[in-house]
Amino acid sequence: MSASVDVDVQLRDVSMHYGSAPVLHGVDLEVCKGEFLSLLGPSGCGKTTTLNLIAGFLAPTRGTISLRGRVVNDVPPYRRNTGMVFQSYALFPHMNVFDNVAFGLKIRRLGSQEITRRVKEALSLVQLEGLDARPIRQLSGGQQQRVAIARALAIDPLVLLMDEPLSNLDAQLRRQMRVELRRLQRQVGITTIFVTHDQEEALTLSDRLVLMNGGRIEQVGTPVELYRKPRTPFVAQFLGHPNFLFGEVVDRRGTKMGVRTGQHTIWATCPDQLMVGAPVAVVLRAESAVLRPAPPPGSENAVPGTIDYTVYLGTSAEYEVRLADGSRLRVVEQIANGIPSYSDGEPVVVSWSSEDTIVLPGSRESMKGMGL
């Protein structure tokens, strides 16, 4: 992508140090007009720093930040026209709902009729009509959240920046707000950058998501791309906690390759440049495999084992299967009638197709400290 008119936010080779501690290394990022982009990653990965750099609360040590094609490195936060929703909402406690939403408009010295019109409009967007005069203290967490969004939208910003806005809500409300946030963003069509550490949130909300780790971008793509085709073991691990098996490439046949792990050879569709002998990590999602009492005919991968224990979840069951060589696989089975098909200690065969097998370069040693 080049710097076309459709790019609202652009970061080019942006690095950031706090004192001598580096927190961001050469981040390149482009956010298109109307896009909902999530910055996802564990705490300390640099996602909030990135957001603060765009808002102007921090200055990059190196690199340029542009909003609508204009470099804003030297523009102070109050001239950037970004709309930020803070994790703590940061609503002004000495003002009521109306004055909070009107704050940015009063600063811009708009006429009082114009202010009233735009505040009403913003409040109706977040479905808080009629609460204008309510003091902030008398609002529930969910209502405060909506006021914070209305306040940010009222100034008609270039980009909406959200810093873990749902993390202070209870689980049920969070799910509800997630749906509403998406509807709202589509309706307004505003470019949105959303910071979260919650993979489910990122997967459900985003057009594209950026997975960050240790101050670098690991991978950028649509939720499906990142989930189906992770480029690094970190991405695979962070999205969905799949099974990892380690081994080396022993065979290549056309579009398929064989990987030797322990006593088994696992077949996968061939990724690019992996040569025979390369150390690899085999990623298998718990929901991609099925359990059978005997090897199903025509199955590409069928590994025998015994059920070690079962986590019963009502609509599904999660089995931990111990293979003959001692390694373990988690397999999730959807159960229609609420009765798990297998019990602990039962011998089973785990089988899956080569298409569902992801092979990535990497060894067990290189993935230490990733919580595997």
Next chain:
Amino acid sequence: MSRGWRQRLAVGGLLAPAVVLLVLFFVLPSVDLFRLSLAWMDPQRAIHPDVSLSNYRAFAVNPYFHRMVWGSLKLTVWVACLCLLLGYPATYYMVHARSTMYRTVLYAVVVSPLLISVIVRSYGWVVLLANNGVVNGTLVALGIVHQPIRMLGTFGSVVVATVHVLLPFMMLPIASALQGLDPALERAAQNLGATPLQTFWRVTLPLSMPGVVAGTSLVIALTLGIFITPLLVAGPLQPLFAIGIYYVTLSELNFPLGAALSFVLLVFTLAVIGLASRLLGLIHRRMV
């Protein structure tokens, strides 16, 4: 026992020590003092436990006492305003200091005067401001003035020394108010387009007003009652309420009149604090 009862008992238990202390050492002596203020001293210095308003009448008609009230009021306005103007920016800077270490040092500097006796601190000002003191010595040595300026004993010296003694009482409540603010609030204001100055006027200052009101009330109460500091830097002739009470009580030994003056001061102090709070409250509402 019902829950309501247990709760009431707990509240009572928690309040009891403070209430007992306050009644024993403040309310009862105050009642006694008030009774004394209604007594009457004859020219032979014999005290008659009458019930008369003669002492209050004396206060009402004696111009010396009026000058004293006016002097104390003037001092209070000067000291409260200077403490606020000097204390607020310094406190803001202190609270916003980046490094924790540096912030701790600043706090220690602010609190440290409270660890030293007020007499020592006031004598410090005598040493500084005397005709042969440090300030005059420096001015003369630099050739800025030819003769020492008389500083000690002036109203200005009382203001300066009192501000110095009372500044921590303004800064600490403001610091606690500023510290309680979510730092995201200032960022939110700037994000919405407010310049740092607008952010200060519209968000930071209004939200720290409770600290300003608390600090100002403390400084007013302490200034109206201050006694040692003006006595040391300006002598016993300075027309101030507390010095007047000291003079009447310990030089003239007119305890009933001293008691009456103390009561007038108490009421006056409450009135000034009430007025100042109202004023700050009005300013606060205008800001919001």
